[in-house]
Amino acid sequence: MLAKDEEIRDFIQQHLYVAALCDILDTLGYRNQAMHQRLRPLLPDMRNCGFVGRARTVRWMETDYIVESDPYGLEIDLMDDLRPGDVVVHSTDYSGTNAPWGELMSTVARRNGAVGCVCDSQIRDAVKIIAMGFPVYYAGIRPVDSQGRGRVMAYDVPIRCGEVLVNPGELVVADFDGIVVIPRAVEAQVLTLAQERVSKEDQARRDLLDGRSLREVYNKYGVL
Numbered sequence: 501m502l503a504k505d506e507e508i509r510d511f512i513q514q515h516l517y518v519a520a521l522c523d524i525l526d527t528l529g530y531r532n533q534a535m536h537q538r539l540r541p542l543l544p545d546m547r548n549c550g551f552v553g554r555a556r557t558v559r560w561m562e563t564d565y566i567v568e569s570d571p572y573g574l575e576i577d578l579m580d581d582l583r584p585g586d587v588v589v590h591s592t593d594y595s596g597t598n599a600p601w602g603e604l605m606s607t608v609a610r611r612n613g614a615v616g617c618v619c620d621s622q623i624r625d626a627v628k629i630i631a632m633g634f635p636v637y638y639a640g641i642r643p644v645d646s647q648g649r650g651r652v653m654a655y656d657v658p659i660r661c662g663e664v665l666v667n668p669g670e671l672v673v674a675d676f677d678g679i680v681v682i683p684r685a686v687e688a689q690v691l692t693l694a695q696e697r698v699s700k701e702d703q704a705r706r707d708l709l710d711g712r713s714l715r716e717v718y719n720k721y722g723v724l
């Protein structure tokens with residue numbers, strides 16, 4: 501991530517959360533930016549299971565053969581090309597035939613500075629990834645290698661993951677509630693509006709604890 505991106509990441513981590521970002525995207529007409537609820541965090545610490553980073557997208561294709569000359573192909577090239585602040589985002593594997601993410605992928609990703617992975621497919625080496633503390637969101641756990649089952653057709657291309665179209669470089673924010681993808685065109689606007697939203701929620705919470713009715717508080721701040 502660039503210095504500016506590091507500031508964005510710190511700002512989101514300190515002040516925002518996924519639900520607030522989703523509400524702001526709703527108001528801007530982007531109502532389908534939250535990934536499907538099948539994608540859940542692997543890390544058991546619900547306060548520290550997420551991440552903020554930029555999408556490195558991976559488009560998979562199911563296969564039933566091994567390419568003997570280079571069984572992993574572009575999958576290896578992408579991993580070696582990861583940079584600080586990246587989030588690896590794998591396209592959906594509805595059949596769940598393949599586990600492209602595991603402990604070694606987590607190891608190289610972290611070493612290269614990547615902050616997380618969304619694998620809308622299977623993962624393996626789950627206990628070892630938890631021990632490492634690398635944030636992964638996954639659709640299932642299954643101990644089968646990708647070799648001969650799936651192949652990366654391209655990376656850094658638009659993909660579908662968790663029923664959301666993800667473009668390379670888009671901001672991906674994950675916490676215990678789930679994962680949201682913020683389109684580039686509205687990124688700055690979303691961050692500003694989400695901050696206002698959070699401060700309204702803070703005021704609403706205070707008023708509720710002071711004994712005001714939900715109707716009164718909702719009428720005053722317009723947030724829920």
Ligand SMILES: O=C([O-])CC(=O)C(=O)O
Nearest residue numbers: 600601602603604605646
């Ligand atoms: O082999 C794979 O693709 C996944 C895996 O086990 C690892 O990353 O350690």
Ligand SMILES: [Mg+2]
Nearest residue numbers: 602603604625
């Ligand atoms: Mg492994």
